[in-house]
Amino acid sequence: MxxxxxxxxxxxxxxxxxxxxxxxxxxxxxxxxxxxxxxxxxAKAMIEDVGADLWVVQEKTLGPIAESSRLFEDTRDVVAAMEGVAAAEPLTFQSLQLPTPKGPMRVMAVGYDPFGKIDPIKRLVEGRVLLHDHYEIVVSDKTGLHVGDVVPILRHRYKVVGITHLSVSSGGVPLVFVSLKDAQELQFSYSNNRIRSDRARGVEENPAHFVNTIVVKVKPGYDKERVAKDIEKNLHKSVYTKEQEENILSINxxxxxxxxxxxxxxxxxxxxxxxxxxxxxxxxxxxxxxxxxxxxxxxxxxxxxxxxxxxxxxxxxxxxxxxxxxxxxxxxxxxxxxxxxxxxxxxxxxxxxxxxxxxxxxxxxxxxxxxxxxxxxx
Amino acid sequence: MQAIQVHNLYKHFGKGDNIVRVFEGASFTVQKGELVALVAPSGAGKTTLLMMLGCVIEPDSGQIWLGEEKVYDNHWLIKDPRALRRKKIGFIFQAHYLIPFLTILENVTMLPIINGVPKKEASKRAMELLEYFEIADKANEMPAHLSGGQNQRAAIARALANDPQIILADEPTAALDRKRTIDVVKMLKKLTTDKNVAIVMVTHDESLLPFCDRVLSIENKKIIEKPVTPDMHII
Structure with a gap:
């Protein structure tokens, strides 16, 4: 019983x-x-989506996500010419308050070259990737935006051309994708007043030619660690393999x-x-x-x-x-x-x-x- | 044939200035087939005696036989008093104290099943008992759905389910009305003759004494036998 x-x-x-x-x-x-x-x-989704073997960042930084990192855009050309490198593409990352139907939403804008060899958009569920250098944007479905919507960001208006699902930054913030040129303008271009003021102070820097990282695909048969060391030695940059970058993000x-x-x-x-x-x-x-x-x-x-x-x-x-x-x-x-x-x-x-x-x-x-x-x- | 024999039993509670001596040299016997009333004022030790007979409370000294088995001789002679209780003794309380989450049938079959009787056999025996007490139609009901009298009859059936030699009943009619009280005591009396069990019944109700074969009283820390007369008065 x-x-x-x-x-x-x-x-x-x-x-x-x-x-x-x-x-x-x-x-x-x-x-x-x-x-x-x-x-x-x-934390690992974005690194997986970019699919790069190496991440080249500013020397002695843990960039581009864990720490701030700035590189000249033309570093891409030098890296691309190095032995063992199949492709090298610049990326930018910037936090934005995006106007959405749900109200302003914090997103991370990824700037990439739509005509480059590395495409970071892997979770497209509607529309298309970027096909032009300017004023197009691919957004996460979490934003509530639809293909065809127009979103004002700073000085310009961007047309939504694609929607992704579960595309997020390492902090879980939804990602949006814009062209590298737009991203550089968003991140590095100053207002006209600031430019005039800088000129008056004798500052002639053209910050629009900066990027946050160069991502690299290594040719088959080449040792990634070895290529990373070559880049570090010759260009005085910090280079992390995909696994190291994932580890940095996990730890941080x-x-x-x-x-x-x-x-x-x-x-x-x-x-x-x-x-x-x-x-x-x-x-x-x-x-x-x-x-x-x-x-x-x-x-x-x-x-x-x-x-x-x-x-x-x-x-x-x-x-x-x-x-x-x-x-x-x-x-x-x-x-x-x-x-x-x-x-x-x-x-x-x-x-x-x-x-x-x-x-x-x-x-x-x-x-x-x-x-x-x-x-x-x- | 004796069912219970108690010889020279001593029991006290407390110590020092607070010592309370309950029994000093108490002796008595109960034969099989006897209904014996145990009467005494409150606090005299009726329940203590039942608990000692039931191997729940240990006496200080003395001897106790249950049937042919000597269970106490200045210390317990049995290893598992609880096993002895569930095999040889049936308990009936003031209230029915049936297990509320078991049906009437499950309440009655619980002890035999734990004693190792096959479920089918235990159920058959339980149904016979429930028929004997005229509540067979309530076998699958929960205790909460039965009247007080029906539950008390089920409790008596439970006490009999393990074929005990002895039933210890602590004021089994205290919670019943007059008619049911008489019914239950008549039923207990019938059991002693039909089943040949010995019943020790604690009661304060003097009107029940004429139904009993003998009346034992606790006086001066000893057990005294009182004659049963229709007009007897209990203190």
Whole structure:
């Protein structure tokens, strides 16, 4: 006779509602894990999309995302001429407030050469890539803009020609793509007043010829590390392989966030454990009279403790199932990418089982302490 | 044939100035097939005696036999008192104290199944008991759906389900009205003759004493036998 099953059957509604409540809490834990996974994927998504083997940046910087980096655009020509280099293209990165139907939205504008050999747009779902040097833009679907819309940015108006999906910066900010020339103007061109003022001060710099990085594709058969070292040595630039660049972004963008999320997740798991323990303890207290009767008429402790343990485990497992349902219902409502993975669910399941076993200890202790003489009055 | 024999039993609670001596040399026997009432003022030790007979509370010294088995001789002679309880003793309480999340049938079959009786056999036996107590039609109901009297009859059926030699009943009619009280006591009396079990029933209700074979009273920390007369008065 399974006492736990009978007891749960008797108070099924209450048990399910309790499991749902705990499940929502555990669902938040799953979401937090998903947010972290999403950040990891976001951090690498842009690097994956660009698809370059090497990233050439300003010497002794971790640019172009983790730190500021400035290179002359013509560095591309020198890099492209080096042995082992199949293609070299400049890129710029700049944060913008983009006017969208949802209001101003923070985006990262990627400037690239539409006629170059490296195309960073890999997630196009509507329209086309850039085909002209000026006043075209490809935007993320998160912006709410449509193909054909016209967006004013600084001095010019840009026509939306393409829409991407899940195209984000390493920080999870939606990407927009403009031509290198437009991007340079957006990033490096000053207002007329500033230019006049600079001239008066004797500054003749033409900043519009700067870029943030040169991305490189290495010819097949060449060692990427070796080509990187050659570029570093000859051009006095810092060069990172794709893996190094991913690592830089992971360390810089994810490390602190991972600690933050880890703290939140740990606290939520502890709170869930305490809540399960309190629920089981309360459920045990509600049954204490029956438990003393059971002990008095001769039911062994193992049977009663088994009931409490099985109820706790059932509560934990049901809560875990509700957590998954809840998390899958809401994860796509979050503004940034949330990735729910089976591995995380498995980890949470193991944690829930351990937490449930720990949580049952309070109830089991109460069972073992229950005095059968209290069952009988007199 | 004796069902219970108690010899020279001592029991006290507390220590020092707060010591309370409950029994000093208490002795008595209960034969199989007897319904014995245990009467005494509140606090005299009725429940303590039931708990000692049920191997729940350990006496200070003395001897206790349950059936042929000596279970206590200045210390417990049994390793697992709870196993002994579920095999040899049935308990009936003031309230029915059925397990609320089990059906009537499950309440009655619980102990036999734990004792190793196959479920089918336990159910058959339980149904016989429920028929005996005229509540077979309530077998699959939850206790909350039955009246107080029906539940008390189910509790008695539970106490009998493991074929006990002894039933310890602590004021089993305290929560019942007059008619049901008489019904239950008549039923207990019938059980002693039909099933040959010994029943020790704690009661404050003197009107029930004429139904009993013997009346034991706790006086001066000893067990005294009182004659059963229709007009007897209990302190």
């Amino acid at each position: 399974n006492l736990a099953y009978k007891d749960i059957r008797y108070s099924l509604g209450k048990f399910l509602v309790t499991a749902m409540g705990v499940g929502m809490l555990l669902g938040i834990v799953l979401i937090m894990m998903g947010v972290y996974k999403g950040m990891l994927i976001d 963008f994810i490390k602190m966030a991972s600690k933050q999320i880890g703290m939140f997740t740990t606290i939520l798991i502890i709170v869930s454990t305490i809540i399960i323990a309190l629920i089981i303890y309360t459920m045990t207290l509600e049954k204490i009279k029956e438990i003393t009767i059971m002990k008095l008429i001769g039911i062994p402790d193992s049977k009663i403790v088994g009931m409490i343990g099985q109820e706790t485990l059932t509560l934990g497992i049901l809560a875990f199932i509700f957590a998954n349902i809840f998390a899958h219902l809401i994860y796509d409502k979050f503004p940034k990418r949330v990735v729910l993975e089976a591995d995380d669910a498995k980890k949470l399941f193991a944690i829930v089982i351990i937490a449930s076993l720990l949580a049952s200890l309070a109830g089991i202790r109460k069972v073992l302490q229950a005095d059968p003489t209290e069952a009988i009055g007199g």
